[in-house]
Structure formats: C-alpha cells, structure tokens
Amino acid sequence: MSKLLLIDDEEDIRYSIQRIFDSPDIELATAASGEEGLKAIPKFKPDLVLMDVRMTGMTGLETLRRIRQSDPKLLVILMTAYGTTQTAIEAMKLGAYDYLLKPFDIPKLKEIIANAFKAARDMKQVVSYEPLLESEDYDLGIVGRSEPMQRVFKLIGQVAASDATALVTGESGTGKELVARAIYHHSDRVAQPFLAVNCAAIPEQLLESELFGHERGSFTGATAQRIGKFEQCNHGTIFLDEIGDMTPPTQTKILRVLQSGTFERVGGNEPLHVDVRVIAATNKPLEAAVAARQFREDLFYRLNVVRIQIPPLRDRRDDIPLLVNYFLKKLAHEQQRPPKSVAASVVKMLEKYHWPGNVRELENAIRRAHVMAKSDAILLADLPPEITGASGSTFVPAPGSAGDGGTQDITALARQLFQWAKRDPKLKIIPAVERELVIQALKETNDNQVHAAKLLGITRATLRKRIEKFGIQRELNVK
Numbered sequence: 001m002s003k004l005l006l007i008d009d010e011e012d013i014r015y016s017i018q019r020i021f022d023s024p025d026i027e028l029a030t031a032a033s034g035e036e037g038l039k040a041i042p043k044f045k046p047d048l049v050l051m052d053v054r055m056t057g058m059t060g061l062e063t064l065r066r067i068r069q070s071d072p073k074l075l076v077i078l079m080t081a082y083g084t085t086q087t088a089i090e091a092m093k094l095g096a097y098d099y100l101l102k103p104f105d106i107p108k109l110k111e112i113i114a115n116a117f118k119a120a121r122d123m124k125q126v127v128s129y130e131p132l133l134e135s136e137d138y139d140l141g142i143v144g145r146s147e148p149m150q151r152v153f154k155l156i157g158q159v160a161a162s163d164a165t166a167l168v169t170g171e172s173g174t175g176k177e178l179v180a181r182a183i184y185h186h187s188d189r190v191a192q193p194f195l196a197v198n199c200a201a202i203p204e205q206l207l208e209s210e211l212f213g214h215e216r217g218s219f220t221g222a223t224a225q226r227i228g229k230f231e232q233c234n235h236g237t238i239f240l241d242e243i244g245d246m247t248p249p250t251q252t253k254i255l256r257v258l259q260s261g262t263f264e265r266v267g268g269n270e271p272l273h274v275d276v277r278v279i280a281a282t283n284k285p286l287e288a289a290v291a292a293r294q295f296r297e298d299l300f301y302r303l304n305v306v307r308i309q310i311p312p313l314r315d316r317r318d319d320i321p322l323l324v325n326y327f328l329k330k331l332a333h334e335q336q337r338p339p340k341s342v343a344a345s346v347v348k349m350l351e352k353y354h355w356p357g358n359v360r361e362l363e364n365a366i367r368r369a370h371v372m373a374k375s376d377a378i379l380l381a382d383l384p385p386e387i388t389g390a391s392g393s394t395f396v397p398a399p400g401s402a403g404d405g406g407t408q409d410i411t412a413l414a415r416q417l418f419q420w421a422k423r424d425p426k427l428k429i430i431p432a433v434e435r436e437l438v439i440q441a442l443k444e445t446n447d448n449q450v451h452a453a454k455l456l457g458i459t460r461a462t463l464r465k466r467i468e469k470f471g472i473q474r475e476l477n478v479k
C-alpha cells in the first residue's frame with residue numbers, strides 16, 4: 001500500500017483527486033493548507049506529497065522548502081496553473097520531484113504518481129546484501145551464497161562506505177539495479193534522495209537535457225527552462241543505468257561533473273555546482289566500446305575506479321535453489337497464500353539450464369510455473385519448454401527472447417518513450433526512434449548497410465531511403 005498526502009486549499013480539487021485515487025493500493029490523506037500538511041507528515045508518513053503551489057496561508061514553495069529540510073527524501077509533486085512555469089522551475093530547483101499543470105490530464109496524473117511511488121520505493125525499500133539465509137525478511141535483499149556473489153557483497157560494503165563512483169556491470173537481468181540500490185542504502189547519503197535515469201530509454205537528443213536541464217529556447221521544443229536530474233538531486237545519489245548508450249557530448253559532460261562537480265544547462269553558460277554521487281551500470285562491454293572509440297577512455301577510467309562485475313547466473317548455479325525458494329516465498333507473500341513446493345527434478349532442471357536472461361528469467365519462469373501448477377507442487381510439466389527442452393529442437397536462444405525479458409523490455413521501453421513524448425509535444429516519436437535505430441545499426445556494423453539492414457529487419461533499399469530521409473551522413477561503406 002502506498003501513501004499519498006494531498007495538500008490543497010480547494011475542496012473541489014481534494015474531492016476530485018480523492019475520487020481519482022480511490023483504490024485499495026493507495027491510502028490517501030488530505031490537508032487543507034501548508035501548515036496542516038506539515039503537521040500531517042510525521043503522523044501519516046506519506047510516500048508522496050501532491051501539493052498545490054498557490055494556497056492561502058503558507059505558499060506551496062515555502063511548504064516545499066520546509067519539507068525538504070525536515071525530510072529530504074520525501075517526494076513532492078507540485079500542481080501549478082498554466083502561466084506559472086517560473087514557479088514550477090523554482091520548485092524543481094528546490095528539489096520537487098515533478099510538477100503537473102492544471103487542469104490535469106488524468107492518465108498523465110496517474111502515470112506521474114505511479115512513477116513517483118516507484119522512485120519512493122527505490123529510496124525506501126532497503127536492499128540488504130548480507131548473504132540472505134533463513135531470514136524471515138524475505139522481501140528485500142540480494143539472494144546468493146555462491147563464491148562470486150560473496151565477492152560482490154564484499155565490494156558493495158566497501159564502496160558503500162566510500163563516496164567513490166561505482167560501475168556495476170553484468171549481463172541483462174543479473175541484478176545490477178538491485179546492487180546499485182544496495183550501495184545507496186548502505187551509504188552515508190541514505191538520508192538524501194536517490195534518482196535513477198535510464199540512459200538507453202531516453203532519446204539521444206533529450207538525455208543531456210534530462211540530466212543537466214536546459215535554458216529556454218536552447219533547441220526547438222525547449223519552450224521553457226528545465227531543471228535536470230543532477231541539479232534536482234544535489235547531495236543525493238544518481239543512478240545512471242545503461243551508461244554505455246550515452247553519446248560522446250553527454251559523456252563529456254558527465255566526465256566534467258565527476259571531476260569537478262560542475263556543469264551547465266544545455267544552452268546555458270552559467271556553471272552550476274553540485275555534490276552528487278554517481279553509480280553507473282551497463283550490460284555492454286565498455287572496454288570494447290572504448291576500443292571502438294564509442295566510449296571515452298578517460299570517462300571509462302573515471303567510472304571504473306570501483307567496479308562491481310556481477311557474474312551471470314550460469315556461473316553461479318549453486319545460487320539457483322536459493323533463488324527458487326526466494327521467489328516462491330515472494331509469490332506466496334504477494335498472494336497471501338502458503339508457498340508452493342517444487343519437485344526435486346524441477347530444481348535439477350533449473351540448475352542445468354543456461355539462463356541467458358539470468359535472474360530475471362528465472363523469476364519469470366517461476367512465476368509462470370506457479371500459475372501453471374495445478375496442485376501445490378510445481379512439476380516438470382509446469383516449466384516453459386525452452387527450459388525443459390520439450391520443444392524438440394535443440395534450443396538456440398535468440399537474443400531478446402530470454403524468457404519474457406525481450407518483449408517485456410520492449411514494452412517497458414515503449415512506455416518510457418511515451419512518457420517522454422508527452423512532455424515534449426514536438427517530438428515525433430516514431431521517426432525519432434527510427435532515426436536512432438538506423439544510426440545505432442550503422443554504428444554496430446561499421447556502416448555496413450547490408451548487415452545493418454539485416455539487424456533492423458528491413459531491406460537494404462528501405463535502409464537507404466531512411467538514411468536519406470533522416471539526413472544521416474556517415475562514411476558509408478558500400479559493400
């Protein structure tokens with residue numbers, strides 16, 4: 001259950017928001033003024049505050065300032081009327097999580113609130129990394145007892161105790177995000193915010209502005225000034241996920257922030273200073289990207305000071321029974337039912353499989369088997385065919401088909417893209433994404449159009465048309 005505190009002096013608004021969030025998953029409390037809101041916070045302990053900027057008595061901005069002082073991790077979303085973007089910018093500088101323009105678009109309101117609840121959980125749910133044994137608290141932790149995971153735990157402890165930049169690497173689904181959050185939870189900055197930015201999910205031309213903000217008019221579509229994540233997260237921790245997907249100009253800016261704590265907003269020339277701890281993660285081999293000159297060598301060394309490499313699941317098979325047990329208990333807890341058991345043959349089969357999608361794939365497989373199982377025991381027949389090999393053919397994992405991982409990831413990506421597109425009404429989402437895909441395919445294949453077209457699943461002629469249409473000028477290596 002997530003707790004939302006609404007602070008607004010207008011009764012109508014309180015009433016309509018109460019109706020919008022009338023759900024068993026959300027507990028809502030209301031306050032009719034800033035003063036009342038400040039009093040309610042220590043009692044109600046909300047995960048999120050939704051507050052009007054313009055109120056009689058204490059203003060929204062003043063209330064925000066006080067909340068930030070007493071409770072820097074509490075997320076606050078402000079509601080402003082059109083024409084008060086300046087206030088919205090002030091609010092972001094003060095560390096508001098986001099703002100909404102009135103009158104609201106209800107789906108958008110719901111989406112922003114859902115995102116904020118997720119961010120609040122990331123900050124709040126402590127990820128423990130002590131080898132999780134028979135602990136009762138089976139909810140939140142990194143499970144693993146294997147040698148390689150013990151080394152990971154040791155490193156988490158060491159890096160959490162310092163303020164150093166950490167680089168977490170490993171295949172998809174190995175638990176990089178979990179490790180990043182564990183570092184945060186055990187660091188000195190735990191009382192300050194944690195914000196995650198997925199660099200791969202944000203179109204290239206927008207990432208820099210997401211991170212560093214922009215000045216009004218700095219590019220088409222920049223209709224107002226914007227405060228970036230680094231500014232918003234001062235004194236806190238930023239998690240830069242999929243850092244291997246950053247363009248060279250953004251890499252340069254990141255390097256500068258890491259070295260001197262300074263940056264400028266896009267299109268601005270006032271140097272801003274922040275104190276932010278960076279944790280980065282990627283599933284791409286950064287060394288190879290450095291060799292191919294796609295990733296700055298100096299940034300790589302700057303990030304690589306503390307490196308936590310999470311081994312793929314197939315290299316720590318002795319963790320599999322533990323993880324299976326953990327996911328079953330987690331499911332039982334979610335569904336408020338006693339956990340199902342697993343046949344020994346099932347565990348053996350799971351231990352043998354090569355898990356291209358790692359722990360995420362294992363979790364999905366257990367979830368699916370749990371649904372399939374007709375009794376309270378999971379049997380071999382309940383496992384997906386790619387694991388049991390029941391499909392008959394020798395199994396060759398197609399990239400992106402790891403369990404549900406592939407399509408789920410694409411759905412998640414599309415969702416994120418849409419969030420972006422909504423904020424920037426001028427962005428044409430399909431052409432923007434298409435253009436990026438073409439550029440990436442050409443990069444991947446060293447401008448080999450035949451291979452690039454194949455990667456993209458289009459014909460060479462179509463690829464050429466796209467290159468022309470999007471004005472992508474690269475050294476075309478016609479083969």
Ligand SMILES: Nc1ncnc2c1ncn2[C@@H]1O[C@H](COP(=O)(O)OP(=O)(O)OP(=O)(O)O)[C@@H](O)[C@H]1O
Nearest residue numbers: 141142143171172173174175176177178283359360
């Ligand atoms: N050691 C572990 N113990 C318990 N759960 C784990 C562990 N490793 C991963 N998970 C779970 O598996 C899922 C994937 O983990 P996470 O998102 O951290 O992976 P990732 O390495 O960031 O993947 P990607 O590269 O695809 O972003 C999550 O639901 C996470 O909770």
Ligand SMILES: [Mg+2]
Nearest residue numbers: 176177241281
């Ligand atoms: Mg991840």
